[in-house]
Amino acid sequence: MDKHIAPVALEKAYRLINHGPTVLVSSGHAGVSNVMAAAWCCALDFAPPKLTVVIDKATRTRALVENSGKFVIQVPTVAQLQLTHDVGSKSLLQEPDKLERAGVELFHIDGYETPFVAGCSAWLACRLIPEPHNQQAYDLFIGEVVGAWSDTRVFRDGHWHFEDASPELGSLHYIAGGNFYAIGQVLQANTDK
Amino acid sequence: MDKHIAPVALEKAYRLINHGPTVLVSSGHAGVSNVMAAAWCCALDFAPPKLTVVIDKATRTRALVENSGKFVIQVPTVAQLQLTHDVGSKSLLQEPDKLERAGVELFHIDGYETPFVAGCSAWLACRLIPEPHNQQAYDLFIGEVVGAWSDTRVFRDGHWHFEDASPELGSLHYIAGGNFYAIGQVLQANTDK
16 A cells, blocks of 8 residues: 555544545456546535445446445545546446556555555545435435545645645546546635634 | 526536535525535436435424425535635524524525525525435435526536636635635546547
């Protein structure tokens, strides 16, 4: 595991996606690994931490998540702009070498079967909470976060430090048509009011 | 209605929240109006457009949404940093004058009962799709977007233009403890690959 990667306390895990980044969803089952991009991923609870992610019926990821009951949500960086777009616009069903062509490097963490994507700023290992009606009617999947990690150059001590880190480590926020925004400047509201 | 506000085609409405901004949820029923902040709001479908939002059982908003079957999601701006924090950290249940103290100005749009919050960059009027299990087990509410509008200074022709607009019109992305990030620079992936 990269020397910059460290665990994040589960009660702080929601902060890794609270600012609404576009994420990568990795999954694996029976020897097949896949990675897709998802703009529709959102925190759902603090403790135990849960999140939602929309996984379309047309994706290869969907069966991998349903069959393994596991997936990993990761926060890609500005340096991974093209990778994020490519894994979000191509399907393993049509392009079996999709991951190689997009330049995705996978790694493993002891105790977790699902592959993780190298080079991201945060990782949330999830256990699927089966909700068949949500999955069928809305393509909506709920996961409980069972492990979390960050790149300590940009998230440490329970806080993002985008303002002190390389712009290449910023998060990506997708709109449409290949257009993303990077996360911007930090703003502090007065909390004493 | 402010002269800068114009309707957004429903098939483009998801783009108003696709980049993961913290939103304001407004609601009204039987003469009571309220506004809360929500970091946990996410697009769910394109057509008809749907979204999810987490509304805790401790909020006043929850009964207003359940009883009226309606709510409005709006995207607050950098200029509304303190307002967004204040409506997210105080409850109408304890502070009946919460909206006045936070400086919230409401307005109405013909044909919609729910009040809208002035000064935001985008508005999505929603009809609640009742899902009692999700609401009870996860505080998760699903809405169908039935009307959408934007401030054309920052969203027009189906696209955000944060990069050309005043920084005061940028979106807010909440983390914790009064800490937000503004949306940052635009990035374009190569879509020809």
